Amino acid sequence: MRPRITAVAGASALALAAFVPGGSASAAPAAHAAPPAPAAHAGAALKSPDIPLANVKGHLAQLQSIATRNGGNRAHGRAGFKASIDYVKGQLDTAGYQTQVQSFSYNGATGYNLIADWPGGDVNNTLMTGAHLDSVNAGPGINDNGSGSAANLEVALAVAREKYQPKRHLRFGWWGAEELGLIGSTRYVDTLPAAERSKIKGYLNFDMVGSPNPGYFAYDGDGSSGGGGPAGSAEIERVLRAYFATINVPVEDTAFDGRSDYGPFIQYGIPAGGLFTGAEDYKTAAQAQKWGGQANTPYDRCYHASCDTSSNINDPALDRNSDAIAYAVWTLAGDGGQEPGGETVYSDGLESDTGWTVNPGGTDTATAGRFERGAPQATTYSGTSLQLTAPGGSNALVTGAQAGTDAGSNDLDGGTTSAQSGPIALPAGAKTLSFAWNFAHLNNSGADDHLRVRVVGPNGSATVLDQTGAAANRAGSWQTQTADVSAYAGQSVRIVVEAADNGSGSLVEAGLDDIKITK
Numbered sequence: 001m002r003p004r005i006t007a008v009a010g011a012s013a014l015a016l017a018a019f020v021p022g023g024s025a026s027a028a029p030a031a032h033a034a035p036p037a038p039a040a041h042a043g044a045a046l047k048s049p050d051i052p053l054a055n056v057k058g059h060l061a062q063l064q065s066i067a068t069r070n071g072g073n074r075a076h077g078r079a080g081f082k083a084s085i086d087y088v089k090g091q092l093d094t095a096g097y098q099t100q101v102q103s104f105s106y107n108g109a110t111g112y113n114l115i116a117d118w119p120g121g122d123v124n125n126t127l128m129t130g131a132h133l134d135s136v137n138a139g140p141g142i143n144d145n146g147s148g149s150a151a152n153l154e155v156a157l158a159v160a161r162e163k164y165q166p167k168r169h170l171r172f173g174w175w176g177a178e179e180l181g182l183i184g185s186t187r188y189v190d191t192l193p194a195a196e197r198s199k200i201k202g203y204l205n206f207d208m209v210g211s212p213n214p215g216y217f218a219y220d221g222d223g224s225s226g227g228g229g230p231a232g233s234a235e236i237e238r239v240l241r242a243y244f245a246t247i248n249v250p251v252e253d254t255a256f257d258g259r260s261d262y263g264p265f266i267q268y269g270i271p272a273g274g275l276f277t278g279a280e281d282y283k284t285a286a287q288a289q290k291w292g293g294q295a296n297t298p299y300d301r302c303y304h305a306s307c308d309t310s311s312n313i314n315d316p317a318l319d320r321n322s323d324a325i326a327y328a329v330w331t332l333a334g335d336g337g338q339e340p341g342g343e344t345v346y347s348d349g350l351e352s353d354t355g356w357t358v359n360p361g362g363t364d365t366a367t368a369g370r371f372e373r374g375a376p377q378a379t380t381y382s383g384t385s386l387q388l389t390a391p392g393g394s395n396a397l398v399t400g401a402q403a404g405t406d407a408g409s410n411d412l413d414g415g416t417t418s419a420q421s422g423p424i425a426l427p428a429g430a431k432t433l434s435f436a437w438n439f440a441h442l443n444n445s446g447a448d449d450h451l452r453v454r455v456v457g458p459n460g461s462a463t464v465l466d467q468t469g470a471a472a473n474r475a476g477s478w479q480t481q482t483a484d485v486s487a488y489a490g491q492s493v494r495i496v497v498e499a500a501d502n503g504s505g506s507l508v509e510a511g512l513d514d515i516k517i518t519k
Helices: 011-018 053-069 079-095 142-161 183-191 233-246 263-267 285-291 315-334
Strands: 098-106 109-118 122-132 168-175 200-206 217-219 252-254 272-276 344-348 371-374 396-399 415-420 432-441 450-457 460-468 479-484 492-501 508-518
Touching: 053 079, 053 142, 053 315, 079 098, 079 109, 079 142, 079 168, 098 183, 109 142, 109 183, 122 142, 122 183, 122 315, 142 168, 142 200, 142 315, 168 183, 168 315, 183 263, 200 233, 200 263, 200 315, 217 233, 233 272, 233 315, 233 479, 272 315, 371 415, 432 450, 432 460, 432 492, 460 479, 492 508
Parallel strands: 122 168, 122 200, 200 272, 217 252
Antiparallel strands: 098 109, 109 168, 217 272, 344 508, 371 396, 396 508, 415 492, 432 479, 432 508, 450 460, 450 492
């Protein structure tokens, strides 16, 4: 990971890629506070394999040996870096990957990127994962970034061992000269023909995933802590966080601040995400209580130093992050980020009237912005996306479809609004519900505001989405939620959505679209 001082410029420009243009607004938000965490993923597309820690550490041992034989580092323009490229390429060639080495010149020396494509999958819908392979001159770079490179390699080898054939095409990358300013990854993205670049629908970046005093961070794709990533980044963040939810490890946001190789991708509007265990910053007392380790000590005391050797790795962090990478690859590649396609037994894109009823119980209290089926108009306030256009087609189920003269004129106000689908007869074998949802608010929101989705059957109901407000700007982002509805197979069910603005003058927008049930 390159130093912070070289990475600050341009960070705000990168964040702008997440925002949806729309009308002006005049509301006056209150003080900023911590945002809510994104919802957990309801299930992976296929069960991802366990990534053996011993294998990942075996790759790190090879990188350490390469550095030791070549002047103590694996830096750009040095023999140790070329030997590192050769090692990774040899592993991938043996496993059946189609590999390509891209050379470039920088600072009078030759650098290299390694690209590996797994045969098969839709090349027009490519999922790419990457990590920089170079070190700084001062040391062997085993955590920064042997850790991300080794984990990326072992996940790629797991794809080959499992003979995984996802619907999306898989591509893996190892970048050169990252430490000098993202040179290799920038050269790769910039020199791709536009038609080829447009085929990359998601990029996952892993830079430092074994820090000795680790934190657990995911890039802030949904913008809940500030500027998010391009559309689709929220889904990547959600999936990465979901793995850690399954092992009860809390995750914090880390900003898209331009410090690593996702930068060139998001500049072209490619959705991105990734994991990070911390560099030169200090772990707080609260984080030490949450994650263990030492408070008031750097996450990596050997960051960019000669002591960044094979002993500078936290095994549990490396193991957890390697498994999380596999989980993300298997989940996101299975069917473009959703559950793998079975037989669709119900779908509703809200384009026509399928029997939705607003205020079905007669108890709604909202005075404005009640749910309606319509074509939502994009609305923003000071760069924060609120209401979004429909993710597919023209219509969605939204709180006040019109944008109006300002962001607050058609948003939800005065309490709750609800809507209920018509009856849905689920056949035997019905398994998975998926839907797109959006929940956005300004920092005059609070915990009493919410968006909830329930499945209601003859013998009870299940909440499949529960998002709450907070005193923070939360940019709108269409995200996909999935849930297991096999318990309702053979029954008639309804889907009920409820949104609430229970605060005083909060600015809240919510929406639902693209509902599907498969077996």
